[in-house]
Amino acid sequence: MRESMYSALFGAMSNELRLDTISNNLANVNTTGFKKDSYAFHDTFQRFAHDYLTDDRTNIRGKEIWPKAYVMARPRLSGQYSDQAQGSMQVTGNPLDLALVGKGYFKVRTPEGDMLTRSGSFRLADDGRLVTEQGYDVLGDGGSTVTLPRDNKIVVDGTGRISADGVQVGALDLTDVSDPKALEKVGQNTFRIKKGSNATEVPAQGLSVQQGYLEKSNVEIVTEMVNMMEAQRAFEISQKIMTTTDGMESLVINKVGQIS
Incomplete structure (x- = not known):
């Protein structure tokens, strides 16, 4: 499966969680003493076995056996916490x-x-x-x-x-x-x-x-609405990437092996 499918899938899942968090914040905008939930991102990396090959003895081989390390960054939601900022x-x-x-x-x-x-x-x-x-x-x-x-x-x-x-x-x-x-x-x-x-x-x-x-709640309605629209657009983009990738794979599967 293409890497674009995995990236789009996890991107959609991350934005789904963002939308759930934002919706809960907005639902409690009038709740006394409510503290909004916030989230953080970090990059996760996928490494292959040859990325950890550290043998650099030139007397063993004269040139690199493996290609340079292939590191792929995939942003993910790394944590969710309550923002304890003061409310009005x-x-x-x-x-x-x-x-x-x-x-x-x-x-x-x-x-x-x-x-x-x-x-x-x-x-x-x-x-x-x-x-x-x-x-x-x-x-x-x-x-x-x-x-x-x-x-x-x-x-x-x-x-x-x-x-x-x-x-x-x-x-x-x-x-x-x-x-x-x-x-x-x-x-x-x-x-x-x-x-x-x-x-x-x-x-x-x-x-x-x-x-x-x-x-009062420390939820800022305008900020949360902007975040919601951003998360919705990102979710839709991830869906489109998955649909496009699936179409490309179907085309390759159906065309490969055919003799014109």
């Missing part, structure tokens, strides 16, 4: 809406374990627990559930300390990650460190909490 601020005036400015995360407790999130759209449960939109407990004071009195004026300062009618009742657990690219999305707008990664949780530096605000 949206004023809500709700005292339980909290936005993070800087690098860091809230900690929440889910059925799958403790997770990280940038979404600060919180509410009070019937028993006074501070929970996320999904009902996950917001953690504070070193891993405890945050419980607030009802019908009190709640104030959250820039460091995450919580006061009710002027009396401090707790402090939010705020943390950061040594390598943000090691985070993986779990669902429901939460993250965790990938298994096997060397990344660890570290104290958040320069992080501040803004009460009465929400951090």
